Amino acid sequence: MSSFVVPIDELKKLTDPEYGEMNAITAACIYAIADPSVKALIPPPLELADPALLIIYVSDINHPTFAKSYIEGGIGVLTKLTDNAGATHTGLYYFNLQLCGSGSQNATFMGREQSGLPKKFADSISLKRVYDKVHFHIERNGVRLLDAQMIIGCYNNPYYSNGLEELDPQKGLLQEGGVLTHRYNIDDVNGLHNMQIYYYNSPTFYCHYEPAYAKVNLKSSEYDPWGEIKIAEILGGSWSINNNFIVDITKIYSYPDDKAWNVMQYLYTGRFDPLIGRRCGMTPFDCPAR
Secondary structure: OOOOOOOHHHHHHHHOHHHOEEEEEEEEEEEEEEOHHHHHHOOOOOEEOOOOEEEEEEEEEEEEOOOOOEEEEEEEEEEEEEOOOOOEEEEEEEEEEEEEOOOHHHHHHHHHHHOOOOEEEOOEEEEEEEOOEEEEEEEEOOEEEEEEEEEEOOOOOOOOOOOOOOOOOOOOEEEOOEEEEEEEEEEOOOEEEEEEEEEEEOOEEEEEEEEEEEEEEEOOOOOOOHHHOOEEEEEEEEEEEEEEEOOEEEEEEEOOHHHHHHHHHHHHHHHOOOOOOOOOOOOOOOOOOO
16 A cells, blocks of 8 residues: 655655666657758757667557556657767757656656656557558647558668667567756756756667558647658668666766756757746736636
């Protein structure tokens, strides 16, 4: 039975991102090359990697360690950052992640407030496969932000490879990977401050993998500008079953506090809808009509 008082040792495990695992994931993923215009959507000093690989996915996450099962979709681009010591880090920069399902509340809180990932609640997310055909979509505020179809078999670009095509299902295959994410503090006294970039060393163990031919359509809702992200070329897609986990989390860059708002202008929309506004021009001293 739960309690309003949680033992400290248990609390630390429940809130430490390094304990986070996502197991038994069924995922549909699209690999593309981002249009150069995407460069204007990522906060300095991040730069587009070469190639600027764009990842679009929907995952059915059946056994996470920090929440009940949920479904998640996202869009991100491969970026690089040179830290103050001269080392270069390469990882995905996510523009936005959308979640729904019974575990989405915990997963959104842990991902956004705890880890700095740009997570929101979607109206609906769907991932369906019938024989060799796959369809997946994300809807929010009445708009289908993502609408994608795949046919299992081969990539759009016959020369594309990510090393997973020869996976042995009896052994599986571990693929290294990481995420560049922003974390910050905000309060009434200091405002927005302590803006930092962390590298999440987050490999994925693949149990099953199938290449696919992919088509995708991105649209924008009032608060979710997915259509702003342009694609230069679709390389292909995939259907997989995998487990994702965190090895370590490292702070790699700190912004001066006077630059925090400059960075937040890139981050806000992926995390929040507008929070403050007047009621049709009314003031706090006006009573609504009855």
